[in-house]
Amino acid sequence: MYVQAEAMGAKVHYPYDQTAYLEAPAINDVSEIDTLEPADPYKDGNLPHHLEAMKIVAEEVGDEVTVTGPVTCPFTNASFLIGAENLVRLTLKDPEKVHKLCEISLETNLRYAKAIIDAGCTPSLTDAMSSNTVISPKQFKEFSFPYLKRLIDYIHSRGKSVTLHICGKTNKIWDLMAEAGADCISIDNDASLLEAKQKVGHRVRLMGNIKPSETMLQGTVSDVKKAVFECVRQAYDNPKGYIVASGCSLPTETPFRNIHAMMDAVREIGYLPAKIFLTT
Structure with a gap:
């Protein structure tokens, strides 16, 4: 989940044979936002290595199955740039700075999604921080939805369908996830498949x-x-x-x-x- 933020300056720790974790955000204060730049997926951080891996898998089995490449969505990527607690605090104190972080994250997303598609794969979207366990549906609509929609619109323009995963409780934003353009919604085990089927099953595939x-x-x-x-x-x-x-x-x-x-x-x-x- 951290590869795009890492390519933008965040520090990621890679334990041997265990899941990587965020060691330090890219910046410590909102005054540093202007130092951030969108990542180049062919040059920055570990993004080139992930693209190389995707190409290898696509060449080996791409004619048999869909090969996906994970894209961490704008709001979640923004949280890795400045820290999750700081980002949530900014949604109340300085929303314009949140939008600025999401905008630059979206640009990285768009570049990376293009590179994933050009490698013969399909972007798969994950947006953990957009969970209603973390932010309210109102905050989701303001800070996450507009950027998700623009990202999904681009992926659709390249002829690819979109699976969107948001962790934790999401039942209050399923309609917005569908409205953003997701073709498939990945449901966390905190949520109910039955409820999802009843609410949005006529609009999206469930997973x-x-x-x-x-x-x-x-x-x-x-x-x-x-x-x-x-x-x-x-x-x-x-x-x-x-x-x-x-x-x-x-x-x-x-x-x-x-x-x-x-x-x-x-x-x-x-x-x-x-x-x-x-x-x-």
Whole structure:
């Protein structure tokens, strides 16, 4: 999630064989905003290495499956530039500075999304800080939505569909996520697939929401299979379709047997599961 902010000056720590984390934001004070510049995905930070990896995967399996490249959306990237607490504080004290941070983050997003598409892949959007666990729906509409829409409009202009993941509680902004143009909404395990189907299933494909830690990391193969069946039971008849997935990123220690169990359970259910769930 930090590669774009890192390319703009943030410091990221990379532990051996574990998830990277933000060590320090790019700036410490709003007075430094004018020192920030959009990243060049072909030169700055680790972005060129990620693009190289995407190209390799696209060349190997791109004719069989869609290969995606993650893009951290403007509001979340802005939080990595100045620090999450500072950004949330600025939404109340100095909203114009928040917009400035989002604008420069959007420019980096657009450049990176273009490079991802040019590499033969599809951008996949993640926006953790836009969660209603962090900001209100009103703040989402003001500080996140306009930039998400512009980013999604660009990706659509390149002929690609968009999956948007926002962590935590999102039920109060599902309509706005759809309005921003998302073709698929990835639902965190804090949210309800049934509720999402009822509220926006006629507008967007749904994706999710098996628990990453409780089930995928700590559960047994049987637990994973039961969770898959329950998610499919809730969302198989979503008007715009449904994709089985974890509710959020998997911990690095997740057993491969549980990942295989999730895939195997989907294969067991099959593409058209209606009869299974109407008769059980």
